[in-house]
Amino acid sequence: MQLQLKKARAQLEPGEPGRISTRVNRQVWTVVALALLCWGSFAPSLAAQDTHEEQQGPRLPDPVYILERVELVGEFSTSKDLIHETLALELGQEVNVSILTQAQLRLLATGFFRTAQFGLEPGSERGNVIVRVVLEERNTILLSDLFLGTSQRSDFWGGLDVLDSNIFGIGHTARAAFVTSGDEFAFEVSYVDPTIFASPVSMGFTAHFSRGGEQAFPVVAADLNTPSSFEVDVLRAGGRLSNGLFILPQLGLFLDLRVEGLKSDSPFDDLLESQLQPGTSWLSTAALAVELDTRDDPVMPRNGVRLNLSAEGAHPSVVGDYQYLRLLGQLNFATEFLPGHILRLDLVGGTIIGEAPFFERFFVGDFNDLLPSRNLGLNFASRPAADFFNTGTDQLGYENNILRASAEYAIPLTEGIDWVYRSEFFLGGGLYAATTSDADAARVILGVEPMPGPRDPFPFDLTINLGLRVETSIGIFGLSFANGLALVPL
Known part of the structure; x- marks a missing residue:
């Protein structure tokens, strides 16, 4: 399970190009x-x-x-x-x-x-x-994330994500992050110049290296020697170049170019042929996104709207061995409808056309607050979803289609107390649904240990969370119901 300062959703995820999130507290x-x-x-x-x-x-x-x-x-x-x-x-x-x-x-x-x-x-x-x-001056070195958890698959994992939004005092952002568990680890470094030569153009890069594995659970045995589960080891090394053009202060266009080298090792490559190329392969993508963001804070907004639409694609005619198109749309809305009462609404939808490597697909833990999310692209747990409605969400892992709608009610508690900028109590919940192609679902499930039983064509389930958030001079800390579940190694 996982214990984090906050449930991080990487803001430079595949398919969501743009500014490398500094997560700086923009106290408008x-x-x-x-x-x-x-x-x-x-x-x-x-x-x-x-x-x-x-x-x-x-x-x-x-x-x-x-x-x-x-x-x-x-x-x-x-x-x-x-x-x-x-x-x-x-x-x-x-x-x-x-x-x-x-x-x-x-x-x-x-x-x-x-x-x-x-x-x-x-x-x-x-x-x-x-x-x-x-x-x-205020502190610009922030603890962006703390990775800490335990599960039946991993006895312990831990790591840090630290950034400086004003490194060398020149307004550039530098970030370094790592996470490790036994032989598995991941490391990322990023650097961004938000205004090149005092222009509305930003440029940055991210370098990534990881060595990890996923548990694979065959749905139908390939032969009599096929085990109930096996490990898929993946080595990834590459980088991403990010460019942004701010048409208006709150409206930007972003272009990302990425190249990665992959090396996989699995005893049953034939079961994974649609989700990962065997041996050594290359992945190169181009991503385009447009984002409108009028929120007064990126993490704990009181008012404003954020709309992000992105498309990322790969084709073997360029450089690489994969061919797919990943579409993702996100809408976030916040309003202080009464003094001291904040309502936040979120809608996320995405689809993948073609055969993307499994780590580019939508992982159920990234959309269900009750499950551990991935850390720097690595999944250290294999616990399935609760499946409150018995639709088969306890068989979801890496999927091709995702839809989530959620709402959150927040009450500010304190403001402007020395190094504590503000704190709030929140209560949230929503519904999510995910599915993948019949061919993939019928062969092997990656990332979670599926439960036996029927699975609806488009399984849906409930996600809930409540707790406290505290915004400080060194980052945002959270104590929530989902974090409490992380203390139990399921």
């Missing part, structure tokens, strides 16, 4: 509050500068000044060039409260600073001002 709601508070710091300075105008006549509601220079104050490691680039204030331009407030919001939206207080001082000439920005 905090930004708005700070902007309102900073209005009070602007007003006295502006009033002091406009004393002469008040004596001569009515004071303008939003006076305009000439920017003489910008002074940055405080201890921070972020590059001054990056800060000035984000502020987007040119010397000699006209500025007022509205322009400076927008600059402050842009600076706080990077997630690099806890506070950014603006003030005005008289310039060397009448009508000129000096903008003084006092910065308090």
